[in-house]
Each structure stands twice: as C-alpha cells, then as structure tokens.
Amino acid sequence: MDAQLDRIMKVAERPSPVMVRGAGSWLWDRDGKCYLDFVQGWAVNSLGHSPRVVLDALAAQGARLINCSPAYYNEPMARLAALLAEASGLDQVFLCNSGAEANEGAIKLARKWGTLRRDGAFEIITMHGSFHGRTLATMAASGKPGWDELFAPKVPGFRKVPLGDLSAVSDAIGPRTVAVMLEPIQGEAGVFVAADDYLRGLRALTKERGVLLILDEIQTGIGRTGGAFGYQHAGIAPDIVTLGKGLGGGVPLAALVAAGRVSCFEYGDQGGTFNGNPLMAAVGCAVVTTVTQPEFLHAVVANGTYLTDRLRALAAELGHGEVRGRGLLLALALRTPDAKKVAATALDHGLLINAPRPDTLRFMPALTVSRVEIDEMIARLTASLS
Numbered sequence: 001m002d003a004q005l006d007r008i009m010k011v012a013e014r015p016s017p018v019m020v021r022g023a024g025s026w027l028w029d030r031d032g033k034c035y036l037d038f039v040q041g042w043a044v045n046s047l048g049h050s051p052r053v054v055l056d057a058l059a060a061q062g063a064r065l066i067n068c069s070p071a072y073y074n075e076p077m078a079r080l081a082a083l084l085a086e087a088s089g090l091d092q093v094f095l096c097n098s099g100a101e102a103n104e105g106a107i108k109l110a111r112k113w114g115t116l117r118r119d120g121a122f123e124i125i126t127m128h129g130s131f132h133g134r135t136l137a138t139m140a141a142s143g144k145p146g147w148d149e150l151f152a153p154k155v156p157g158f159r160k161v162p163l164g165d166l167s168a169v170s171d172a173i174g175p176r177t178v179a180v181m182l183e184p185i186q187g188e189a190g191v192f193v194a195a196d197d198y199l200r201g202l203r204a205l206t207k208e209r210g211v212l213l214i215l216d217e218i219q220t221g222i223g224r225t226g227g228a229f230g231y232q233h234a235g236i237a238p239d240i241v242t243l244g245k246g247l248g249g250g251v252p253l254a255a256l257v258a259a260g261r262v263s264c265f266e267y268g269d270q271g272g273t274f275n276g277n278p279l280m281a282a283v284g285c286a287v288v289t290t291v292t293q294p295e296f297l298h299a300v301v302a303n304g305t306y307l308t309d310r311l312r313a314l315a316a317e318l319g320h321g322e323v324r325g326r327g328l329l330l331a332l333a334l335r336t337p338d339a340k341k342v343a344a345t346a347l348d349h350g351l352l353i354n355a356p357r358p359d360t361l362r363f364m365p366a367l368t369v370s371r372v373e374i375d376e377m378i379a380r381l382t383a384s385l386s
Helices: 052-062 075-088 099-117 136-141 166-172 196-209 230-234 278-291 294-318 339-348 371-385
Strands: 019-023 026-029 034-037 092-096 123-127 158-161 177-182 212-216 240-243 254-258 323-326 329-333 354-357 360-363
Touching (some): 034 371, 075 254, 075 278, 092 099, 099 254, 294 329, 339 354
Antiparallel strands (some): 323 329
16 A cells, blocks of 8 residues: 555645545544544535435436536536526536636636627736635636746736725726636635625625626535525625535535626537536535525534634633634634644544644534534644643
8 A cells, every 4th residue: 555655646745544434524544543524625525424415316326327428418417507506696507527627617707708798808806815726727816825936937817916905906907807706715825704894895896897706615615604605694696606625525526607697608618528427416416405405504503603612712721813714614823833733733633624824723524513523623622732
C-alpha cells in the first residue's frame, strides 16, 4: 500500500492515515482507528458518510441506466433540473461534475450575455479572499492570496474589491463590467459572511447598473446555512447561482442555475462527457429532496445554533476569539496562529477539523450531525487545544 501511495501526485499535504470506511459522522482508517469527521470532504457529505438515501439511489439507478451520453435527455437529469429550478426560484439548469466547472460555466455564460446584451462587456468583479476553483479562469477570479501570478499568464477580466464594501463595487462597475460574483460566505478565506444587508445592496446596485449578480454557493448551497440557498436569508434572487459539494452528498455533482433572461448559451457553447449522467443526477434528486424538507432545515438551524454556542463557550473558557459563520459552516478564531498544529493534534485525538488559515479552525459537519456528536467534538477539540 505504501508503494501505491507514492504513485499519487503530490498536490496536497496529507497525513498518514488511509481511510477505508465511513458511516454518518465517523470515518475509520485501515488500522481500525475511528475519527469524528467535522470536515466531511469540505462540506461535501451533506448527509454524512454513506447515507442510506444515497446508497439506495445509486443501487436503483445503477441497475437501470448509468450513462446514456449528454447528447440525450434522461429522467433523473430532468427531475433534478426541475427540483433545482423550483428550490432556487430560477429557470434553467446545467448539470456538471465539480464546483470549479460550474463556476467556469457561470463565467462563460456571463461573458456570452455581455456579448449579446451589454455591448461586449466581459469583466467580472470578484472579492478579495474569494475562492472559486482551480481551473485557470476560476483561479483568476479568486482573490486567494498568492494566486495572482501562479500559472501565469492568468486569465484577464477580473477586478477585485473588498468583501462588504458596497461603494467599492459601485466604483468598480464600468462599461466593460458584465457581472459581480461572490460567495455568500467565504469558506476558504476563513468563514467570513457577506451580511444580508450587503447582499440586498448588491442586488439593488447590480439591477440599477444593468449587470448580473452571480452567487457561488458551492459551499453554502443545499442546506449548509440552514436555508436551501445562502442567498435566501437576504430575501434576494441572483441572476446566476452555482452549486456543488453538498449537492451530490458525496458523489461528483454540480450545477449552474440561471434565470431564463440570461440563459443565452447556444448549441455547442457548453457541454461535458459526464454532465447530467443519470447515476449522479439520481443521487442529486435524493439529496435535494431530503435537504429541502422544512423539518430538515429547521434541524440544521437548531444544531448550528447549538454548535455556535458550544464553540463560543469553549472560546471564552480558553481565551480564544470569535465564532463566525452560519448554520453548520462555522469557524473559530484562535488567539495564536497555531491552527495547523491544532488540526494535527486533533487528528491524534480522533477528530477531523480544517485549518483554512493560520489563526482559524473551520467546522463543516454533516447536516445530520447529532448534539451528542457535537458534544463529543467539543470534548476532543478541548483536549487538542489544551
């Protein structure tokens, strides 16, 4: 096995355990050690590891039709598109495989719209600290420190402003601007929330200036914040929204969703070999149907409040900083830049947490996490911080 591990391209700093099994909020490695998972594939496993609803969807659809090519319609594709359109309040859906691919599609769609409707405008305003993916265009769109010159020459057409500064967005909009693009919560930056008032201001500003509003809900969408979509807390509707991660409940699935008035792709403008395949779309239908139930979302809100309160009590007891976030996407600010060390120590204690920046721990448990599991996480985290 170790020789096989050496064959894996070194694109991430991974610890030594090799994971072999998961169930709900728990993971086991090949040596039999059990871990409480509050990363869940970076908010991917919305219903936890190997949930029955996903296993049943895979088995049932796998026995019927796995892939018929995106050149044809299939039933799960149509069903999932309808579910996402209804839940989002938008009209048209393009299914794909990853959040980066969905965001790449959003950039292309906005530029196509700019060509047709805004005299060739192509520039997109994005936010400092943002993260939109690892393709060349989505890296250029991202405001992640250190990415400006990586893989140069970068894709042009992105102008960055501070998150939360509405006047900066207003000043940046010009005749070449086609859209404003942001995450309702900047997860990779350390869980910084775009305030509801700010989102409402952006929606009003973009309408007034005749540009599109694109919301990257790769991490916040499909129940993570306690709403079906993060933007719904602000009572707005974007022109374009992108989804990924939790949409597939663990399988590779993402979506580009747009209002009918901006859905201007022509045949051949967008596509993909595996996009909208029946197997993944069937899982997406099962996940969306489960997560969008009112009682499910109410439980996410309640458990998010419980986790927030427990983290704040821990921070007060040990002298750490603020707790940021919404629903079950939260961060704890540490008093010292030891987050990576704390995460490594937590691993030894059988707890999986994430350190997106030197002074921040991030928590992304399954949306089905129990309060008993939250209490256990707090106990293991306390031991790790001590």
